[in-house]
Amino acid sequence: MAENSSSQAVADEREYVQRCADGDQEAAGLLYDVYVARLYRYCLARVSNEADAEDLAEEIFLKALGAIDRFEWRDLGASDRSSFGAWLFRIAHNHVASHHRRAAVRGPMSEVPEWIPDGQRGPADLAETQVTIEEVFRLVDQLPEAQREVIRLRFGAGLNIAKTAEVLEKNQSNVKVLQHKAVKRLRSLLMQEASAATATIRPTSVRNLTGNEA
Amino acid sequence: MPKQDDLLGLGSDSAEALRLSDALALHESGVALDLDSRVDPTLHSLVHTSTAISAAFNRSTETEAFERFHHRTRTNIIAALAPPPEAVASAPGAPKPSLLQRWNSVFAAAGAAAAAAIATFIVTVAAIGNGTPVPVVTNVEPVDEPQTTVAVIELVDKPQTTVAVIEPTHEGPLVNFTALTVDQQLDLWLDTLLQVATLNADDQTVGTPLLRTLTNATASVTRHIERDPEAISGAAVFVSHQTAFNSARELSEVTISNEADQPALDNAQLAADQAFVVAARYFEQNPDRIPSIDDVAARLDNNVINSNDAVDRDDAPEP
Numbered sequence: 142m143a144e145n146s147s148s149q150a151v152a153d154e155r156e157y158v159q160r161c162a163d164g165d166q167e168a169a170g171l172l173y174d175v176y177v178a179r180l181y182r183y184c185l186a187r188v189s190n191e192a193d194a195e196d197l198a199e200e201i202f203l204k205a206l207g208a209i210d211r212f213e214w215r216d217l218g219a220s221d222r223s224s225f226g227a228w229l230f231r232i233a234h235n236h237v238a239s240h241h242r243r244a245a246v247r248g249p250m251s252e253v254p255e256w257i258p259d260g261q262r263g264p265a266d267l268a269e270t271q272v273t274i275e276e277v278f279r280l281v282d283q284l285p286e287a288q289r290e291v292i293r294l295r296f297g298a299g300l301n302i303a304k305t306a307e308v309l310e311k312n313q314s315n316v317k318v319l320q321h322k323a324v325k326r327l328r329s330l331l332m333q334e335a336s337a338a339t340a341t342i343r344p345t346s347v348r349n350l351t352g353n354e355a
Numbered sequence: 356m357p358k359q360d361d362l363l364g365l366g367s368d369s370a371e372a373l374r375l376s377d378a379l380a381l382h383e384s385g386v387a388l389d390l391d392s393r394v395d396p397t398l399h400s401l402v403h404t405s406t407a408i409s410a411a412f413n414r415s416t417e418t419e420a421f422e423r424f425h426h427r428t429r430t431n432i433i434a435a436l437a438p439p440p441e442a443v444a445s446a447p448g449a450p451k452p453s454l455l456q457r458w459n460s461v462f463a464a465a466g467a468a469a470a471a472a473i474a475t476f477i478v479t480v481a482a483i484g485n486g487t488p489v490p491v492v493t494n495v496e497p498v499d500e501p502q503t504t505v506a507v508i509e510l511v512d513k514p515q516t517t518v519a520v521i522e523p524t525h526e527g528p529l530v531n532f533t534a535l536t537v538d539q540q541l542d543l544w545l546d547t548l549l550q551v552a553t554l555n556a557d558d559q560t561v562g563t564p565l566l567r568t569l570t571n572a573t574a575s576v577t578r579h580i581e582r583d584p585e586a587i588s589g590a591a592v593f594v595s596h597q598t599a600f601n602s603a604r605e606l607s608e609v610t611i612s613n614e615a616d617q618p619a620l621d622n623a624q625l626a627a628d629q630a631f632v633v634a635a636r637y638f639e640q641n642p643d644r645i646p647s648i649d650d651v652a653a654r655l656d657n658n659v660i661n662s663n664d665a666v667d668r669d670d671a672p673e674p
Contacts, residue, residue: 166433173432177425178416185415199428203435272407274415296409302376321372328404
């Protein structure tokens with residue numbers, strides 16, 4: 142997770158936001174640089190389609206820029222004074238929901254994932270420790286919606302617990318519990334997949350995926 | 356991170372959730388976790404699963420495709436904050452020189468240069484055929500006349516990827532580049548290039564603000580060609596191609612006053628190189644649009660570059 146929570150980064154971000162509100166183009170570019178990857182990953186996790194994720198990420202940031210003069214800086218606590226990210230992802234959360242509603246009206250085709258789920262990994266592939274993003278999306282889809290959204294915000298958008306809670310309008314304890322349930326379930330699914338894929342995989346491979354021996 | 360003993364008052368799941376959350380917070384802040392799978396196998400495996408998922412997400416943006424998307428959309432983001440293009444508004448009652456006049460002032464012997472360049476261009480496009488190589492400027496040398504230059508184009512197997520460059524402007528008028536017509540974008544590009552050429556001729560240094568304006572003007576035309584090639588005429592693309600070439604030439608002669616200007620100069624050069632490649636690719640894909648010399652001259656003289664009068668506007672969604 143790439144969230145930079147240093148006080149300098151927060152100060153910089155606060156300056157960028159203020160300059161954006163004053164119409165400073167450079168600040169807009171810098172702020173975009175900070176958030177574009179996280180915004181894109183969050184959108185990709187929501188729509189499972191790279192082209193749509195690109196469009197949505199850009200739309201969301203433009204939407205935020207259009208409303209940035211109405212953004213109010215709020216303290217989330219002594220150790221976390223930046224809530225711009227939470228505000229931005231709150232917009233993202235709602236914007237993608239609107240996108241899904243529009244897609245539902247247009248028909249189901251627009252929601253078909255672009256990639257083909259990989260159900261045919263060979264032993265050599267499974268020996269790798271990396272989990273692919275396609276696998277993550279497929280497994281995350283098996284979680285309840287609340288847990289899915291926590292995973293997207295925490296690991297896709299890189300938000301910490303406080304900001305995730307703010308986006309979802311939940312208390313932090315709830316988010317921690319949702320995160321725990323989601324990760325636990327994902328670990329279980331990963332282990333099931335690894336075990337089912339082949340009995341010939343070395344135990345170390347399964348261990349590498351989950352951190353434990355199968 | 357809290358020890359298990361500190362969490363006796365909580366249910367086992369809640370306690371585990373808290374410990375996972377704290378462990379991840381430490382990990383995300385850069386602290387190396389000292390977790391032993393034999394001592395605390397559950398927490399160890401949950402943290403491991405979390406980091407694997409996080410890493411998978413991160414890899415999805417560590418691609419060239421994402422980088423291209425980032426740079427491309429950055430232009431739109433910056434443009435969204437710009438006020439109306441005052442920089443290109445004509446002063447009342449003061450007729451602006453035609454593009455041809457400014458073209459001539461920047462590129463002496465423009466007619467001959469255009470003729471030679473078009474000839475080179477036709478040869479190049481014919482040589483490219485339908486293969487994958489992309490024309491890249493590898494050398495520049497005088498041809499026939501002292502003031503006429505032609506790009507020596509060499510076909511190289513280079514991935515057809517381009518990186519749109521957009522540079523934030525610190526000073527000077529803010530311009531919404533993407534809201535301009537191609538005519539206006541080229542107009543601004545030529546004007547800016549003329550300023551750079553004048554400074555070069557006077558042995559003066561060029562600063563970051565001017566270099567950034569040049570970069571933005573260059574990138575906005577390039578973006579226009581890439582995004583909407585059907586709406587732009589061959590003459591406009593040809594002018595872009597030649598302006599890119601001349602930008603690269605002028606930029607190679609730029610003197611900067613301090614190291615802080617170097618990134619702006621690098622970006623301007625990158626934008627010029629990219630503009631050249633994109634224009635060349637346009638003709639590679641649309642060989643029937645290579646303009647005649649008369650067509651280019653007429654359009655420059657009339658200040659009408661884009662036959663379709665396309666305006667590429669990015670309508671920011673309502674907040």
